[in-house]
Amino acid sequence: MFDARIVADQVSPAAKPKIRVLFYTDLIGFSGNGGFSLGILRDLILANQPFFAQFQIDLINRHEGGHAAKKLTSAVLGGYEQVWFFGLLQSNMPGEPENELVDAEVAALRTWMDAGGGVLITGDHSNPRPPGADPSLPDYLNLGRALGHRVPRAGELRVWNDRPDSSIEFSHNTHQPDPWGSDINNPIPNDLDPYPQELILRKRLGRPHPLFQGRRGPITIFPDHMHEGQLLIPERLPVEVWPTGRGGQPKPEIVAHGTDKRNGQVYGVSSVYDGAAAGVGRIVADATWHHYFDLNLWGFEKDGEVLDKLTEFYVNLTLWLTPKPVKLEVNAELLYWLSRSLSVRAVLPEGFRVPGITAAGLVREVAGQGVLDDLVWPLEGTPSVPEELLLGAVVKESVAALGDGDFEAFDTAGVVERGLRAGAEEYAAELRTALGDVEGLSEFISQGIR
Template identity: 30%
Template sequence: MLKPAEFLKDVMIHEAFQPQLKEWLKAWRLKTYVDILIVVDGGISISPNGGFGVGAVIDLIRSAEVGCMRFRIDLATRNGSTPQVIANPGPNGFKYTGFEFDMTDGGTDVIDKYEQIWCFGINPNTASTNDAIIDQASNNPTNDQELERLDQWMSEKKGGLFGTGDHHVLGASMCRKIPRLGTMRRWTNADGVPPVGSPDRIDTLRPPEPVANFQAGGPGSLSNGAHQGDLTVQPIRWTTWRSAYWPFPFRRKRPHPVLCHPTLGPIDVMPDHAHEGLCVNSPDLSATKQFNGDLEYPNAVGGGSKPEPQVIAFGSNLDSDDWNFSKGEQPGRTNNPMISVYDGHPADVGRVATDATWHHWMNVNIDQIKAADNDDWKKISRYFINLATWLNPPGFSTRCLYLSVVASHIEYPGFQEYYAKTPTLELGHVLRRHLKLYYGPCWVTERIWDLVWELELIPRKKLFDMRREFGRIDVDEEEFEALVLGKMVEATMKPAEQLKATINGDMKGLKALPVPEKLFAKPVAEALNAFAKDKRALMKVERDALASFKA
């Protein structure tokens, strides 16, 4: 774990308060760096300048900041060579070559060093309709021993896993048997993978201006060479993750946190490409793991609804009756499952995410959009960053909420709007606006529910369903969030005043804060009880009022 001195540089605090804050938080041990292992099949580049590769995304994640959270990335290739650990690979080099998921380094299992693993598979790179080639040794398929170790990591460490391939069987050798990932996306001919050509392909290319040139019978044709990397992106349809009817009669909808931009709203675009894959809309929840026969989707711990994968975005493609495609005819489609996620935390396993294609991630598809640095790039790049935040094991993201509450006392809110007699809700709304400004509303909502989950203030078998249904009832969710945050501010108000009094450097009497879980458990529980009491009273008033309407 990192000591305060190592992570305070990640918080925007005036240097005059740095020594005091280090003393204040000396009991805290918060690991604010997330370690990610990116595994690619041989043939996929990791260079920022390699067109057919994911180097630009790697650089983006390494430089990203989400609250106090930062990301460290190591790189591995499954290239068929003897497994080897490279001591000093450099930023654009592989730390592991001939990578296997059960390999060790100095007596330690390699994957245990990481909170997340991202898999970009291309083998077998073929248009064959024979699924048997997926398991040929030349394609470096993930064997049962590796899968057992990876399954153990997902269960014991709650590690988060992302994996994707492309059209046809590309990526199946690495990914198709990995728990959950193997059934959340189509990997084989038997699964009904889209081909590289024919009308059954998923061609999402969109025409640039002037569009008339690309209509049926026009002089131009939509082709990968010209259009997969241009500035014209494809629209996607996000699904509702949260909805609320407050204040009546307006209905507010939010996408899943993976598709939330802090300031631009829902992430509703992706790079386009002439042959994409597909996710699975409703995986078989009774499926068993292909390497040991155990249940692939475990039940929730302590009861409650079984966690299920959710398709959070759908793609579409244009009809060749209206547009001229170099790959030939295709029908228009509007519901292509594009991004799927699985929150395994209620079942005590790690989260999983998958994408229809790695062409949403490839340099060749994003370089021009990135260079333009327009709103499309801001949204697309945030999708990558959001995944790196969402896939974390339990506890990682709430650490930044803890630190944000503490830090707010010696930032603008604390100096200008926190006062001892300020009502709890007002304090909470001040902090909520502050956090929304930097991290967006989805971040705030997700962190607060994570906090309630991790502190176990509500029976977990009830909390999972409650969280899912919360926005569907007549409740002001912003008020709920403000009440929780306000109680957290109040819990740190007196210690913060003591800290501010040490501006002259005299830290005599400055006491270290208790560990976050001890400091905030009681205030958050008080917020939940107060909210429930208020809503019960409001419901009684509503029931009494409605009763008077009876004839």
């Protein structure tokens, strides 16, 4: 995905930090099921892992070996940095009393997520309540509800107990029409064609969320589907559930929308919660697992533009959900590489800004904006100092610390702290100079004009 030529051989001799991802399902596997499978997703991510990290992807089927034989426990969760939920079942059923997460699993997830574990929560549309299910449940239950609705915080970000369903009247249809005039209300051939849906991206300061920032521009496409689910932003965000950090309370937000091709209505397809800003795990919620399934990826040309953009999104997602301790290891790898880059070394005498701008461009090229954000400011909240000043100062500290090339002795925390302090002090000095330049300017203007 990135141009390996600019990486060259200037990489750390240390082992790459490992980012371990668990796909947790109740039916879906890596193959089979008529394309309701995750093999292509896994292969795309593993084939495009960056030079500064090593990805591991495992899949656990909750019911493999017997009903609820493979529950989520603290021991299981401790082996992963993030969990991606791909559930199909709707609820507990007679003879299947633990299709839904039990209290012990919810408690284990809460502890793990509070410690930084990242979560992707998915599902799909709703179907009528299955015959035999608890009659007190709503008439419509979402596909994936059994695994998803009790996941702490993440479970609140999707509609589980109501429409949209799979009917033409009450569904969310994002099928991009094909040139042959195929009925967009039919899954085949539309799920299999090479035409993705176009996204509407929410932007902040002119940029989409880092998940949707590609190396060559915004990632504005997703696989399409005839009946997607619906995202939800909770009306109440009590701090005991959605904690507050030093920069305030981070709130979930929808960052990408899709359009119903029948009526033009716009729906959220991807939302994020930056829990890292409050010291807990990040969350991404998706309107449907069809954005990840083989069935919806088969139609895109291998190594083609569409699949390349989707791969960038999947890798961005993996990196963005990674907890802070591993990100600090990633930062160490990147700082080593930047300190060895001749492009950076050539401009080191130019203060902080120029090396910072150069380094930022390199990181965007090989890692994306999300990784750059966490490298520039590995703390809560958003920095008030320009990123080029902070990054330039940290890179200069890295070059000094790695003067003899001893990566084993590289104190990442110390280097970053000294660099951030130096960047902040440089910015303060710039502001003081600017303030001095304008002191007395009002009187000077008045005297000159009169």
